[in-house]
Amino acid sequence: MADGFTIAIDGPAAAGKGTVSKAVAEYFGFAHLDTGLLYRAVGAKVLAGRDALDAARTLVVEDLEDDSLRTPDVAQAASKVAVIAEVRAALLDFQRSFAARSGGAVLDGRDIGTVICPHARVKLFVTASAEIRAQRRFAELSGRGITDSFETVLADVKARDARDMERVEAPLKPADDATIIDTSRLTIDQAVAAAVAAVQAAGGQKA
Ligand code: CDP
Secondary structure, eight states, X not given: OOTTOEEEEEOSTTSSHHHHHHHHHHHHTXXXXXXXXXXXXXXXXXXXXXXXXXXXXTOOGGGGGOGGGGSHHHHHHHHHHTTOHHHHHHTHHHHHHHHTOTTOEEEEESSIIIIIOTTOSEEEEEEOOHHHHHHXXXXXXHHTTOOOXXXXXXXXXXXXXXXXXXXXXXXXXXXXTOEEEEOTTOOHHHHHHHHHHHHHHTTOOOO
């Protein structure tokens, strides 16, 4: 019944996509794929000296489970490999197969509603101001013992936004038919409730 029901959740760095996506997947009983991890895993391998395309073509699911993928250096490396068309192409089939799995799927990223799953049943674009996103990322990194200053985190977020939005291949932008959720003034619960309501309005039901 929920077979092939795909929910695409896109948005800029640290907008709350991850939190909203996990909560929506849990609510509906769908599987969840954080596609940023694919690019982070490739970026991490490039930092370790590997060729980006070779790393993308040989990526395995276990590569996504590494905790060190959540560092600012890896985030920047991810957005650099993400501009390479061949890298994106190498990661396409895995994402599309995941989206088509039985029982429903939530994918979050930058180009899910525009390129990976243009026929997704629901498309959400989760966003917030750069300052608020940087505050959230700063708090998250501080909580994990990473001591970058707020100014550094804000500059990183802005640099990544620019690279993600200005690239030729699959740039970050809302799909024409996406529902925009601006989380700047929303609590997590409010953002999740808005996302769940949008999915229900599109006919989504618990798996
Ligand atoms: O968690 P955060 O929003 O900071 O980043 P992420 O979702 O883990 O994505 C890291 C980087 O991967 C982004 O800045 C993008 O450059 C790239 N990415 C992409 O190009 N396409 C996707 N579908 C997901 C991520």
